[in-house]
Amino acid sequence: MALVDHRSIEDADFRMSEATAGDFFALLKPRVMSLVVFTAFVGLVAAPVTINPFIAVIAILAIAIGAGASGALNMWYDADIDAVMSRTASRPVPSGKVTPGEALSFGLVLSVLSVMTLGVLVNWLSASLLAFTIFFYAVVYTIWLKRWTPQNIVIGGAAGAFPPIIGWAAATGSVSLESVILFLIIFLWTPPHFWALALFKSDDYARAGVPMMPNVAGEASTRRQIFAYALLLAPIGALPWALGYTTAVYGIVAALLGVGFVWYSWKVLRMSDTDRAMKPAKALFGYSLLYLFAIFAVYLGDRLVEHALGLGGV
């Protein structure tokens, strides 16, 4: 039983929530959060400073919650377009499980909580970067760029690329060229990853009125741009080795992964205009996920081995 004010009952918008903790957890975009956690962890562990393991766990947790908060703010603002896209229609807000107001409050509270926790318990540089990332994703990307320009995910991709820099800053209290290269890898990976998805989901984006590259510039132009970004990404992926930050093992694996990325992108470039199954685009989308995970995993392994052996390079 709940005691409520009489006016609330008469309010047409009033309803007792049926949202569970799981629905609120879904607002955090757990799958995106897992990528953020992984890349932030790599940035933190690769840094040439060892911090208290418990403080490291708190840093990763705060970064994960901050990323989740920006996801909740994204779902609050984008509920209208999420509702008409097959990929997102079952999200908590468009499906009616969570109200937009609840999602907004949840996102704002977690944003403040995660930034303050990171600042008080770790350092204020990483907290400032986390605050900027949340702002960039929720305001610059979601509210401003997403519905305005086909370059939305190019510029907005910076938000997803920040976690390794935040992780590095949490460990060292500074930002270095090495962490900026990790940022660049994710930044250049984002456009071909999302444009591959946008190619075979272009109907969804068209229905929602989101100006993704295939809907604005056409599929042929998008395929060329995907290939161009792949050509940029492949050498940048191997840059940590070229600059002497890693061993040749990382360099060789990164180069091979980069060649694979260019190969899959080439297949997309050669895809026929009449190909509606778009298997090459789907294959590139799947490979891009593998690429990012693999290149960061190899980088992490390389740094851990060097740290353990005390070989320097950092």
Added chain:
Amino acid sequence: MDDLELVTLTERQRKARRNRSIAIGLALAALVVIFYVATIAKFGPAILNRPM
């Protein structure tokens, strides 16, 4: 109490509220533990040694 009314929650609403309450309780407990242990980690065990 004239201007107040009692609302009977449905079984689904009651379960959802209990589920949320437990989650909030666990989150708050985790926050307390995090700040307690982080304080020890940052200042060291010496923080517990106070002159009696």
